[in-house]
């Protein structure tokens with residue numbers, strides 16, 4: 260049951276990097292790390308100020324492409340040719356610049372009624388982390404479910420009944436029907452899980468047979484990198500927890516918010532069908 264337990268002695272099983280769409284699935288149970296503050300480790304990070312993204316790449320590409328196009332146009336037809344060539348070159352260069360810049364994973368976000376909105380801070384933290392992979396996390400459709408709909412999902416206990424095997428609970432199945440788009444990950448923020456120790460869980464297609472992945476965050480237990488961690492399970496298509504406290508994918512029992520990614524994890528993330 261490596262998919263569930265988070266033994267502190269767990270080692271990271273080398274995950275098969277499958278390009279053929281076959282997906283392995285699991286869910287992760289997250290034990291709250293009792294002594295860690297979510298604020299303290301963030302102060303040690305300094306690589307988050309560089310907003311190296313597609314906009315910068317497009318600008319640089321446009322300038323370079325424009326210059327090349329002007330030169331080519333001048334050779335062909337003098338001033339008019341230079342103008343046209345420059346414009347075409349700029350367009351091509353911008354496109355090239357974009358391609359060599361960041362890639363993006365877009366997530367829909369669904370909050371159940373009464374849940375505090377931490378989307379901005381959670382996504383900002385995810386972007387700090389996934390910058391290691393040159394991947395940008397973008398939010399798509401954001402929805403807050405009504406009290407009536409939320410209650411219909413969670414029942415009287417106002418807690419999400421979480422899976423314990425390879426089958427989703429009826430509450431989870433109902434939950435993940437909301438705010439879906441083909442080919443897109445949807446994140447759900449629930450007030451709490453039935454398992455009070457859970458921070459979050461990842462629902463991957465290869466484990467549960469769902470069409471697209473979901474991540475679920477417990478609003479009462481989440482820490483700053485919970486969303487990023489659950490996205491990591493989806494983007495690496497790997498449910499394992501390396502026994503390395505500095506790694507994003509370490510279990511909540513040991514993770515110390517350094518949130519490093521290994522080269523293998525970065526490669527898997529960049530190969531994810533949800534990163535475009």
Ligand SMILES: [Zn+2]
Pocket residue numbers: 287288289488492500508509510
């Ligand atoms: Zn996990």
